[in-house]
Amino acid sequence: MTGRRCGSAALALVLAAFVPVAALAAGPTVERAWSRAMAVPGVPGAIFATIRGGDTSDLLVGVDTKVAATATLHRMDMDGEAMRMRPTKALRVPAHGELVLDPGGDHVMLDGLSRPLVQGETFPATFRFAHGAPVTVIVKVGRPGADEPPK
């Protein structure tokens, strides 16, 4: 009796643990979302993050955040010493791979900041995908020109 109850409780636990994992695994997830301090009026900021692909390939199609009037996906290409940065409608998130948004590459540009981004602060942002569910994360603000996310 006790054994059976334990068994079914264990089964329920296993199921409970499994269901959210299965739900997460379906779509992309977002990690290490960060930004850099920006205190100059009229000058844009940026969001960087690591987006892990789900079971199928997906597209990052946009980011929503209240700290900026517009958030635009940018693709960065280097041509020798010249950087080529251009707005893009979507960035590919490979299945079980990752899309890295960082200062040397693709990123989200924040135009029309509604307030200065202060080092040490955080703000929420929602990443939207073509197929997967939107993911809201907390973006940490690092020092100006930081190369990597704040600790």
Place this chain on the structure above:
Amino acid sequence: MAVEEKPAEDGTPSLLIALVPILFSVVLLAVTVPHLWRASAMDMRAPIGGPFSLVASDGRTVTEKSWPGRFLLIYFGYTHCPAACPTALADMQGALDAMGRAADRIQPVFVTVDPARDGRETMGRYVAMFGPHIEGLTGSADAIASAERNYGIEVRRLPGGTGDAYAMEHSSVILLMRPDGTFGGSFRADEGSARLARDLSAAIR
């Protein structure tokens, strides 16, 4: 008939074989000529450096002679640049911080390639985010274009973007000028402050 055809069939491959060296040299030429042309164009191009007359954040006019006895560490970029320019400026400041007293011999300078949006107040607030030492320089469109030419910086405003929202494409390279005004070397702007500090220390020795 069959006898006549045979030499013809044999002839085609041998003609191709004979053509191979010719085709190969054409390919080689196509590969090497642009390089040769580029190399000669580089050699013929004026050396990096020369006069500039720009405006500092506090309104004073500065030229390449405004910091006598010091090296100039110059980066061209713009404040609306979301990624590469902040990285370069943070690395410049980080490298100078890491170099200790040796850094006193170097004046870091950020020159805008986007004078339409980067007035001196914007430049001043922008460079101040990175540290107390970087001078932010702007100027008239002509003065900026002349500085870009002298320092070998290629700039293009990218099509698209409306009104005040547009992007610039520009050479992203950190340049070192010696106190005598000669070119002291160039450094990549994306390799981190530790690497830059090491390379800079060697270059000013």
